[in-house]
Structure formats: C-alpha cells, structure tokens
Amino acid sequence: MKRDSRLSSVLHALLHMAERDAPMTSEQLSRCLGTNPVVVRRTMGFLRRAGIVASDRGQAGGWRIAADLSAITLRDLHVALEEPGFFAIGHRNDTPDCLVEQSVNAALDQTLAEAEALLLRRMGEITLADLAKDFATRFAARRQQVEDWKNGA
Template structure:
C-alpha cells in the first residue's frame, strides 16, 4: 500500500507559505515539494473549501493563508483532507456472517478505534503556529552550527 502523504505535504506547503509575504504559486510549492503543480492544486483546494487558504488566479495570483496560524490544528487539516483511513491494517471483511470473524473484527476495531482517538486527540493539540515555532528553533540551531564551524 502506498501511504497517503498529503497531511505531511500540506503542512510543508503551509509553513513555506507562512514565511512568504505575498501569494505562492502552485508551481513554486510543487518545486519545493518535488511534486506536480496539479497535485498541489488538488490538495490545497480541499483546504480552501474550509477556509484555511485562499487562491487567486492570474498575474500575482497564487495561494495565501487565510486563517490565524494558531487557530489551525492538525486535526482540522486531517478533516479537510477528507479524514483518510489512518490504518494500513484492517479487517478482511467488514460485515461478516461468520460469528468467528465478527468476534475478531470486534476486538480489532476496538483497538484501532482507541489508537485513532489518541492520534486525533494529539492532532488537536498541535497548531500551525506550534510547527512554525518548532521550525524557527531548528533554524536558529542550524545557524549556530554554521557559525561555529
């Protein structure tokens, strides 16, 4: 199974946008993420639908952040992307007749639901502002290393 990396992608894109004054084009974002402008538009379009970003056409067009960085959580982004399946492991048959399989599904579903709940709860506590701060810290550290050597 190929893993869904859109959450990782949009976070990368949003933080780069946060560092820019004006709008950023799909082309620029695509280059910075080693991907394709159309993929960028498709994914960012989902964020636009919930008001996290804006897009403008034509000259001086591109993508801009439309919300407060501190108000956007990873959970919201996950939801904006359509709440894709979190797990790569699952039941063979979701609605089995077989009582044995029902028992198996029930136990596995419970365990997965619990883990997913924890993940989403964690996602709720992290905002874009937190990530931007984390990046700033890493950037400062990196500059220090450069100065020393």
C-alpha cells in the same frame, strides 16, 4: 501499503507559505515539495474548500493562508483532506455472518478505535503555530552552526 503523504505535503507547503508575506504559486510550492503544480492545486483544493487557505487567479495570484496559524491544527488538516482512515490494517468484511469473524472484527475495531481517538486528540493539540516555532528553533540552530563553522575556519 502505499501511504498517503498529503498531510505531510500540505504541512510542508503551509509552513513555507507562513514564512512569506506574498502568496505562493502552485509552481513555487511544487518546487518546495518536489512534486507537480497540478498535484499542489489538487491537494490544496481540499484546504481551500475547508476555508484554511485561499487562492487567487491571474498575475500576482497564488495561495495564501486564510486563518490564524494558532487556530489550524493537524486534525483540521486531516479532516479537510478527507483522509479515509489512519490505518494500513483492517478487516476484509464489515458485516460478516460468521460469528468468529464478528469476534475478530470487534477486537480489532475496538483497539484501532482507541488508537484513532488518541491520534485525533493529539493532532487537535498541535497547531501550525507550534510547527512554525519548532522550525524557527531549528533554523536558529543551523544558523549558529554555520556561524561556528565560519569562525572556526
């Protein structure tokens, strides 16, 4: 199945934006993400409508984060993107007459619902601030690595 990568994309974009003071244009973001400015506008539009980012037109325009990093969770982004569901598996018929199919649906639905609840809970616990911190750690580690390499050479 073709997986929806918009959540990953907007996270990537938001963290890049968080590293800067000035707004970033769709064109800049599209280069970060390896995609197209129109795709960026289309996807970020969901976040704008959810109040997570704001956009300005004209020169010196672009996208900026409109909320506190520690107040934006992965769950918020998932909801904002209106992602239709987490799962690549499902059943064909939502309201079957066949009792056998009803048993099958009930078992699958219950199992998937439990996993979905876990996902939503966990995603509600992870904020953009957490990711930015994780990035800072990685960045420091790489900088140290480069430093070591320079000294060794």
